[in-house]
Amino acid sequence: MSTDAPTGSRTGTPTSTPTGRRPHGGVGDALRLWWDALARPTQWALGVPFILLVALLPVLQIPVLTTVGTSFGAVLAQFGMYALIAIGLNVVVGQAGLLDLGYIGFYAIGAYTVAILTSPASPWNQMGVDGWLSQDWAWLAALPVAVAVTAVSGLVLGSPTLRLRGDYLAIVTLGFGEIVRLLADNLDEVTGGGRGLAQVAYPRLGESDANPNGVFSAGSGSGVLTSGVWWYWTSLVLIVVVLLLVGNLERSRVGRSWVAIREDEDAAEIMGVPTFRFKLWAFVIGASIGGMSGALYAGQVQFVSPTNFNVINSVLFLCAVVLGGQGNKLGVILGAFLIVYLPNFFLGRTEILGLPIDGTRIAELRYLFFGIALMVLMIFRPQGLLPVRQKLLAYGRTLYLAARRASTQPVVKEGS
Amino acid sequence: MRLPSHRATTGAAVALAAALALTGCSQKTAGGTAADASSGGTADELAIVADVQIDTTGAEVAADGAGEPADPAGDGSAVCDPVTIALAGALTGPNAALGQNILYGAQVALEKHNEANADCQVAITPFDTEGDPQKATQVAPQIVGDESVIGLLGPAFSGETKATGDVFHQAGLLSLSASATNPDLTTNGWDTFYRGLANDAVQGPAVARYMVDTLGYEAVCVVSDNSDYGIGLAEEIVGGLGDAADESCSTEVKTGDKDFAAGVQLISGSEADAVFFAGYYAEAAPFVQQLRDAGVETPLVSADGVNDPQFVSQAGSSSEGAVLSCPCGPAPEEFAAEYEEMHGQAPGVYSTEGYDLMTILLRGVDSGATDRASLLEFVAGYEGEGLARSYMWDDTGELSDALIWIYSVK
Amino acid sequence: MTGEHLHAALLAADVVAEPLIGFDTGALARNFWALTVDGLTYGSVYALVAVGYTLVYGVLRLINFAHSEVFMLGMFGQYAMLMLLGFGPSGNAYDLGIAMTVVYLGVAMVGGMAVSGGVAVGLERVAYRPLRARGAGPLVFLITAIGASFVLQEIVHFVLPKVTGGSLGGVNAQQPIRLVEPVPQLTIGSATVTNVTIIIIVSALVLALATDTFINRTKFGRGIRAVAQDPVTATLMGVSRERIIMLTFLVGGLLAGAAALLYTLRVPNGIIYSGGFILGIKAFCAAVLGGIGNLRGALLGGLLLGVMENYGQVLLGTEWRDVVAFALLIGVLMVRPTGILGESLGRARA
Numbered sequence A: 001m002s003t004d005a006p007t008g009s010r011t012g013t014p015t016s017t018p019t020g021r022r023p024h025g026g027v028g029d030a031l032r033l034w035w036d037a038l039a040r041p042t043q044w045a046l047g048v049p050f051i052l053l054v055a056l057l058p059v060l061q062i063p064v065l066t067t068v069g070t071s072f073g074a075v076l077a078q079f080g081m082y083a084l085i086a087i088g089l090n091v092v093v094g095q096a097g098l099l100d101l102g103y104i105g106f107y108a109i110g111a112y113t114v115a116i117l118t119s120p121a122s123p124w125n126q127m128g129v130d131g132w133l134s135q136d137w138a139w140l141a142a143l144p145v146a147v148a149v150t151a152v153s154g155l156v157l158g159s160p161t162l163r164l165r166g167d168y169l170a171i172v173t174l175g176f177g178e179i180v181r182l183l184a185d186n187l188d189e190v191t192g193g194g195r196g197l198a199q200v201a202y203p204r205l206g207e208s209d210a211n212p213n214g215v216f217s218a219g220s221g222s223g224v225l226t227s228g229v230w231w232y233w234t235s236l237v238l239i240v241v242v243l244l245l246v247g248n249l250e251r252s253r254v255g256r257s258w259v260a261i262r263e264d265e266d267a268a269e270i271m272g273v274p275t276f277r278f279k280l281w282a283f284v285i286g287a288s289i290g291g292m293s294g295a296l297y298a299g300q301v302q303f304v305s306p307t308n309f310n311v312i313n314s315v316l317f318l319c320a321v322v323l324g325g326q327g328n329k330l331g332v333i334l335g336a337f338l339i340v341y342l343p344n345f346f347l348g349r350t351e352i353l354g355l356p357i358d359g360t361r362i363a364e365l366r367y368l369f370f371g372i373a374l375m376v377l378m379i380f381r382p383q384g385l386l387p388v389r390q391k392l393l394a395y396g397r398t399l400y401l402a403a404r405r406a407s408t409q410p411v412v413k414e415g416s
Numbered sequence B: 001m002r003l004p005s006h007r008a009t010t011g012a013a014v015a016l017a018a019a020l021a022l023t024g025c026s027q028k029t030a031g032g033t034a035a036d037a038s039s040g041g042t043a044d045e046l047a048i049v050a051d052v053q054i055d056t057t058g059a060e061v062a063a064d065g066a067g068e069p070a071d072p073a074g075d076g077s078a079v080c081d082p083v084t085i086a087l088a089g090a091l092t093g094p095n096a097a098l099g100q101n102i103l104y105g106a107q108v109a110l111e112k113h114n115e116a117n118a119d120c121q122v123a124i125t126p127f128d129t130e131g132d133p134q135k136a137t138q139v140a141p142q143i144v145g146d147e148s149v150i151g152l153l154g155p156a157f158s159g160e161t162k163a164t165g166d167v168f169h170q171a172g173l174l175s176l177s178a179s180a181t182n183p184d185l186t187t188n189g190w191d192t193f194y195r196g197l198a199n200d201a202v203q204g205p206a207v208a209r210y211m212v213d214t215l216g217y218e219a220v221c222v223v224s225d226n227s228d229y230g231i232g233l234a235e236e237i238v239g240g241l242g243d244a245a246d247e248s249c250s251t252e253v254k255t256g257d258k259d260f261a262a263g264v265q266l267i268s269g270s271e272a273d274a275v276f277f278a279g280y281y282a283e284a285a286p287f288v289q290q291l292r293d294a295g296v297e298t299p300l301v302s303a304d305g306v307n308d309p310q311f312v313s314q315a316g317s318s319s320e321g322a323v324l325s326c327p328c329g330p331a332p333e334e335f336a337a338e339y340e341e342m343h344g345q346a347p348g349v350y351s352t353e354g355y356d357l358m359t360i361l362l363r364g365v366d367s368g369a370t371d372r373a374s375l376l377e378f379v380a381g382y383e384g385e386g387l388a389r390s391y392m393w394d395d396t397g398e399l400s401d402a403l404i405w406i407y408s409v410k
Numbered sequence C: 001m002t003g004e005h006l007h008a009a010l011l012a013a014d015v016v017a018e019p020l021i022g023f024d025t026g027a028l029a030r031n032f033w034a035l036t037v038d039g040l041t042y043g044s045v046y047a048l049v050a051v052g053y054t055l056v057y058g059v060l061r062l063i064n065f066a067h068s069e070v071f072m073l074g075m076f077g078q079y080a081m082l083m084l085l086g087f088g089p090s091g092n093a094y095d096l097g098i099a100m101t102v103v104y105l106g107v108a109m110v111g112g113m114a115v116s117g118g119v120a121v122g123l124e125r126v127a128y129r130p131l132r133a134r135g136a137g138p139l140v141f142l143i144t145a146i147g148a149s150f151v152l153q154e155i156v157h158f159v160l161p162k163v164t165g166g167s168l169g170g171v172n173a174q175q176p177i178r179l180v181e182p183v184p185q186l187t188i189g190s191a192t193v194t195n196v197t198i199i200i201i202v203s204a205l206v207l208a209l210a211t212d213t214f215i216n217r218t219k220f221g222r223g224i225r226a227v228a229q230d231p232v233t234a235t236l237m238g239v240s241r242e243r244i245i246m247l248t249f250l251v252g253g254l255l256a257g258a259a260a261l262l263y264t265l266r267v268p269n270g271i272i273y274s275g276g277f278i279l280g281i282k283a284f285c286a287a288v289l290g291g292i293g294n295l296r297g298a299l300l301g302g303l304l305l306g307v308m309e310n311y312g313q314v315l316l317g318t319e320w321r322d323v324v325a326f327a328l329l330i331g332v333l334m335v336r337p338t339g340i341l342g343e344s345l346g347r348a349r350a
Helices: A027-037 A040-060 A072-095 A104-118 A138-161 A166-186 A227-251 A253-263 A265-270 A275-301 A311-324 A329-346 A359-364 A366-380 A396-405 B008-033 B096-116 B133-145 B158-171 B183-187 B200-214 B228-244 B261-268 B281-293 B309-319 B333-343 B351-366 B372-380 C002-017 C025-030 C032-060 C067-084 C098-133 C138-163 C195-217 C219-229 C231-236 C241-266 C277-290 C295-316 C318-335
Strands: B048-054 B083-089 B122-128 B149-153 B175-177 B193-195 B220-224 B274-278 B300-302 B323-326 B383-385 B390-392 B404-409 C184-188 C191-194
Touching (some): A027 A396, A040 A072, A072 A311, A072 A329, A072 B133, A104 A166, A104 A311, A166 A311, A166 C318, A227 A329, A227 B133, A311 A329, A329 A366, A359 A366, A366 C138, B048 B200, B048 B309, B083 B133, B122 B351, B133 B149, B158 B175, B158 B193, B200 B228, B200 B274, B200 B404, B220 B261, B228 B274, B261 C318, B274 B281, B281 B309, B309 B404, B351 B372, C032 C191, C032 C219, C067 C241, C098 C241, C219 C241, C231 C241, C277 C295, C295 C318
Parallel strands (some): B083 B122, B149 B175, B175 B193
Antiparallel strands (some): B048 B404, B323 B404, C184 C191
């Protein structure tokens, strides 16, 4: 494995780097090098306060940052779900290089699993007297079920389709995504059809006089601590757990195989990587993370219906990954944040730093802007805002440490 | 397909000749099938006209247009502190038309009120839910958190109402919907939820009985779209029709579909007396047009979702003879004129409800109900005429006296 | 306790045992001919749009995801042309007499083709050419195409009504302008065939024939085939690759524009910003079905898909229409990724 893969090769751009002599000499790369060279405990010592700061965003109510037309906590809750989706989709698209346009299908399956198990309108509701789910913990118990069901569905969808490559795979997954939505719409007896399933379970925690149904219920809180904030915190916990798991996978044999498949599937196959099996792994892991996010959705909105699981949103997920930088976990989280936050930032805003704007109108045009952003990005920066840098997957820290000591030297030579 | 490689020009000539011949035939027969096809298509005299009013058993009753509709302007002497009414609905996105209709209707009432009552200025703050339940959960806390908001007109769709009903219930904020029709909504124990239209459970059986008893249909094909509204209505209609519902030609269409070849074919192949379309005019117009194009003359019956001038203007002569029910009275011309002057377009589905419900809220404000609790109380005890119908709610938030109007296109 | 569980399980099983999807073979048999004729009508439209996908794929190995928007803009193009000719929206068909109807239909078709062709070429210039210059990989093209698709839709959704003062575009479908009233002409089996059906099928056949001739018999067509087969050698032999690519987009766009007019004859209310998407996917499906990159395959695939879709939705229920199309696509790709006729314009790849 080379110490440096040219940023463009994954997406097929020529390997020349525009800036010339030092390929990765920007501020971002200095930061990356600094971070990679830190000892693990130090990384944790810096990372935990940062995560706490991010978690406290909705409580701090920072003036310009806080959304005007929508509840900031609830927006961040949606961001949490999209971030999970982006991480999951990143495993499939960014790491294994499989373009999946139907990822929303897994999100839907996760949401529907929770809803079918816990909504009183569903025939398979397990919350009643005969059910095996207790009232208070039903959501939490349904979460692993949702993850398991989506993992299985990833296996089922993946095993026939992953023999296809490139854009064929993209179109087939698009078809699968649509089929999942149409199934949810057509199998009325189980999914409630277009009516959806209401009164989905949510964690019953922190019940008080002010919040008779606990802090997670939709009706909870009217000030800063709305239910959205609690869901945001829940999703942050899940994001950290998932990041740790995916990060470790990335550094394992599986992760190395994904990179090999992404860069050249035929070469990987010849070098002894069981490509199909590892592609399937990527698909299954990506799917289960999507399912986890779907379970969050079902709990937070407490209502699922097919209309929201459409192709446009599926493309929006992909947009988050591409915008942020496919392959880079932090990048795709940033992408998810931009996708969710930007329209809400403008919504209902009439002025920004003294300048009068029609924010609602700007928010209305979001798909136009996302479309333009995708096109422009693909021309000028196909690797995304925070591009991935290939790094040593083993013994990395020792080398980065050494590299930092010789800080004036360029660390890596331009690869080919 | 192995295409013989003729020269393109020859083929074009053949096509031209064929087309010539065909339009020639069409000209001969067109006059018989569509009366005003020959008028050049510009003049369109068809309109939705109110026929009779029916009660919940489908029997015709005398129209109760006796009372004078409430006037949003009041007597012009109201004094109040500035208060805000929030409106929640899809104002952008694919479902925006519905939310805008309600907003525009409400604005007509508001302007009348504020013009007449200089000492009582009420504001309306629109909140956009995009018709998306998750978006609604983000919007709802903002509405509740805004202290100046004393009442909410909305949410517009049943889905977003399901997702946010609890928020308004816990905050004690009146949530008065002009368009959420799902029957379950009033069974959640939300004492803040009221709706200004009859739910499907009243309209469906009444219209079904009317079709069987009065119109004498023995077999009806029920076509439903996949919206909350369409499914609910279709269920009620099928239940009300009983044996008269013909399952062999019942089909489901998707919201947004524009071509219905197979569904039309099924109806064409059946012996049904009528087709009931449970859905909105956006699908009903192309549906009935394709039905007539296929030579099927089976009468169309539909409900409030189709009862819109847009239906007639899009379906043209195909809409002729369609029977449309609505728990709403005919929109008076005066309102339509004011609406059009203010917004540059004709009132649409639920515009009248938006106007009426806003009027009720404004009457409340004028009577001194300027906080959330008292406005809620005012609406709960309200009784009066509106443009569309008379309004009076039972304790679940349903209209207690729901009469259905039957319209037809002629 | 276990008894209760068993009971619950049985209840759950009962829901499954009740058929979620029923098969109505009787309805299919009763309506067979009508469904076939109707299927061929829609299939002709799919076929013409599919040619656009297949040609571009043959030459560039690129799924032009935004081709559905090219079709959608074609619908607006022919509509705008009719408005320019002085027709106003009306639910009723105009009765102009034979000669004038044909002339106006022809002019409207030219309008649709001009807009579609222009958009297709513009798309190539603005979105794809810079990527080719940078040697981007296929996924970059696909993502760009998705972005372009969003942009074109939103332009019609928001910008067009502003520019035209609300008479074109916006959130609602256009009020239909109808030139031809469908009138039954003849009967095939149990099916009545209307003039509209005949116009659509005959026009599509003529256009298909013309395209086939153009690709197989003319100098430009030879250029397209050459680039599809081996771009490098073709360039060495003096074929201008850029010009051929533009020509390919143009041909695809023109056919999509023509298809747009034919489609609106059948579905006059379908002119809306979101109206191209599903049809585009189905046309792509048709192209794959016949063998993407293969011109005649696209035509065959289109007709086949139209008919199968019609059978499928009567068999399963109309709500399964799109599922039938997608399932067919997936099935074909699983079993025979090169489609029925194989990828003859280029090499087999998947």
